[in-house]
Amino acid sequence: MxxxxxxxxxxxxxxxxxLLNRKxxxxxxxxxxxxxxxxxxxxxxxxxxxxxxxxxxxxxWLGALIFGVPALIxxxxxxxxxxxxxxxx
Amino acid sequence: MSNFHSIVSRRDFMKALxxxxxxxxxxxxxxxxxxxxxxxxxxxxxxxxxxxxxIHNAPWWVKERDYENxxxxxxxxxxxxxxxxxxxxxxxxxxxxxxxxxxLLNLPQDPDMIPDPAPILEGYIKxxxxxxxGTQTRxxxxxxxxxxxxxxxxxxxxxxxxxxxTRTPEQFGVPKHQGTPEENLKMCRAFLRLVGAHDVGNVPxxxxxxxxxxxxxxxxxxxxxxxxxxxxxxxxxxxxxxxIPNKLNNMLTYSMLNCTELCLGNTLSIPKYLAxxxxxxxxxxxxxxxxxxxxxxxxLQNFLxxxxxxxxxxxxxxxCPSTPFGTLAGIGEHARMATVIVSPMYxxxxxxxxxxxxxLPLAPTKPIxxxxxxxxxxxxxxxxxxxxxxxxxxxxSWDHFLSNEPLGNGNAPGFKGWRLDLHKCNYCxxxxxxxxxxxxxxxxxxxxxxSTVGTTSIFNGFFANMEKNFNYGFHNPExxxxxxxxxxxxxxxxxxxD
Numbered sequence: 286m287x288x289x290x291x292x293x294x295x296x297x298x299x300x301x302x303x304l305l306n307r308k309x310x311x312x313x314x315x316x317x318x319x320x321x322x323x324x325x326x327x328x329x330x331x332x333x334x335x336x337x338x339x340x341x342x343x344x345x346w347l348g349a350l351i352f353g354v355p356a357l358i359x360x361x362x363x364x365x366x367x368x369x370x371x372x373x374x
Numbered sequence: 375m376s377n378f379h380s381i382v383s384r385r386d387f388m389k390a391l392x393x394x395x396x397x398x399x400x401x402x403x404x405x406x407x408x409x410x411x412x413x414x415x416x417x418x419x420x421x422x423x424x425x426x427x428x429i430h431n432a433p434w435w436v437k438e439r440d441y442e443n444x445x446x447x448x449x450x451x452x453x454x455x456x457x458x459x460x461x462x463x464x465x466x467x468x469x470x471x472x473x474x475x476x477x478l479l480n481l482p483q484d485p486d487m488i489p490d491p492a493p494i495l496e497g498y499i500k501x502x503x504x505x506x507x508g509t510q511t512r513x514x515x516x517x518x519x520x521x522x523x524x525x526x527x528x529x530x531x532x533x534x535x536x537x538x539x540t541r542t543p544e545q546f547g548v549p550k551h552q553g554t555p556e557e558n559l560k561m562c563r564a565f566l567r568l569v570g571a572h573d574v575g576n577v578p579x580x581x582x583x584x585x586x587x588x589x590x591x592x593x594x595x596x597x598x599x600x601x602x603x604x605x606x607x608x609x610x611x612x613x614x615x616x617x618i619p620n621k622l623n624n625m626l627t628y629s630m631l632n633c634t635e636l637c638l639g640n641t642l643s644i645p646k647y648l649a650x651x652x653x654x655x656x657x658x659x660x661x662x663x664x665x666x667x668x669x670x671x672x673x674l675q676n677f678l679x680x681x682x683x684x685x686x687x688x689x690x691x692x693x694c695p696s697t698p699f700g701t702l703a704g705i706g707e708h709a710r711m712a713t714v715i716v717s718p719m720y721x722x723x724x725x726x727x728x729x730x731x732x733x734l735p736l737a738p739t740k741p742i743x744x745x746x747x748x749x750x751x752x753x754x755x756x757x758x759x760x761x762x763x764x765x766x767x768x769x770x771s772w773d774h775f776l777s778n779e780p781l782g783n784g785n786a787p788g789f790k791g792w793r794l795d796l797h798k799c800n801y802c803x804x805x806x807x808x809x810x811x812x813x814x815x816x817x818x819x820x821x822x823x824x825s826t827v828g829t830t831s832i833f834n835g836f837f838a839n840m841e842k843n844f845n846y847g848f849h850n851p852e853x854x855x856x857x858x859x860x861x862x863x864x865x866x867x868x869x870x871x872d
Contacts, residue, residue: 335817343845
């Protein structure tokens with residue numbers, strides 16, 4: 286289990302380092318929104334699989350929808366904010 | 375090349391994945407706050423803290439209350455000693471589910487006294503799972519096999535003072551066990567965990583709690599005998615009474631879980647043929663759990679005997695009702711289901727909350743507040759789901775609506791709570807499967823919700839509605855056969871231990 290935590294941490298760290306190396310201009314609130322969306326995505330996936338493991342299908346999909354959709358919207362907003370600023374520059 | 379490889383289950387994988395992100399926020403939100411060192415030290419001595427020495431390994435948001443001060447209001451002046459022996463004699467004839475007792479007591483079988491509950495239960499399951507094929511032969515076989523042993527390992531026909539087959543310390547040639555009350559409680563917990571119990575607590579008999587001891591009980595030959603307290607040194611009995619020395623003043627109380635999946639989706643909820651063969655109904659998981667509890671109680675009494683102490687059997691319906699003692703011991707809270715206490719850890723999947731009255735010195739444990747009782751006030755899912763309408767849909771009340779009927783366990787006066795209509799209930803267990811507190815750790819959301827419910831009640835209505843919309847509750851009974859069953863049927867998440 287801890288191996289999965291480690292791998293996930295490594296992937297996130299690599300992504301952040303890559304972002305910093307590319308010298309993107311990322312505002313503090315974009316970091317915040319990105320972090321929140323990442324947490325929501327992880328939460329949505331964990332809830333969905335946890336519910337499925339206990340045979341609660343409706344709960345799994347509803348949970349994925351409730352946590353996943355806002356996460357994707359947030360992520361898209363962050364992506365667009367960063368990308369548009371980069372294009373302007 | 376070796377084929378050996380480690381296996382990470384889907385649940386473990388998802389737990390780990392969730393842990394990475396959610397764990398950070400969760401640990402910050404969920405960490406107990408100690409304002410100074412004194413609070414920390416005090417918490418370690420608490421019976422319901424998260425410290426390793428704690429008797430109950432409850433989450434941080436479960437709060438302790440004062441002794442005899444449960445989340446259910448009790449008016450001790452109204453509490454009366456129930457005449458359980460006489461009540462039960464009255465109850466038997468019109469309770470088809472007690473067919474086994476009718477046989478034991480040589481009472482006539484009268485299955486027509488209430489309508490056959492089987493079509494109602496079948497309708498309930500088919501409404502939820504239209505593809506359900508109905509009770510199959512394998513379901514009948516499973517139920518029959520468990521029922522067969524239930525008849526042999528029962529709570530009637532067992533010596534109230536223990537079917538003692540072990541030696542006393544004198545016979546061993548060793549001194550009687552001596553320990554502090556705290557050490558003794560931990561010792562009993564260690565023993566009881568070994569024989570299948572989950573939570574362990576102790577309620578000392580005081581002027582108040584002594585009123586919860588039944589006035590009378592019933593023997594295996596349907597003889598009503600009184601429970602009498604005396605100043606004698608030793609337990610004794612005659613044809614009319616069990617004589618209990620006053621020095622037996624600790625009610626050791628412990629819970630045992632139902633088989634999880636059989637509780638959540640009960641294959642054995644079709645009592646028709648059981649009523650006809652006179653073995654009694656009850657869910658298969660119920661039967662299994664009761665049998666374990668009878669054996670555990672037998673072993674506990676022998677354990678206490680070999681320590682050099684006396685005990686009175688409190689398995690199932692013996693000596694006192696389970697609900698108040700489980701609540702007073704801090705194992706769970708009184709809930710809308712009335713005769714089922716709900717635990718912050720295992721929800722309503724607890725099957726048995728047994729007791730054992732002993733003179734072994736034991737530290738008392740305190741009642742708890744996990745927000746369960748308050749949540750029941752606004753939730754009511756169990757009452758809505760009950761296919762027989764046996765649960766109250768209103769708020770908690772002082773009314774004991776069966777006052778002119780046999781009182782039974784759930785219908786006694788003296789507390790502001792809920793009562794069960796014993797004449798409607800068929801012990802199908804659907805209410806237990808519907809309880810929102812069953813959702814323990816299958817998702818991070820439930821941990822968050824339960825800690826919120828334990829802290830404030832303002833979101834209770836919202837959470838109850840979410841529970842309904844998310845369609846939790848009763849599982850498709852048919853799936854049980856295809857599942858990889860955990861040993862003894864209890865989910866590994868709830869087995870606990872190091």
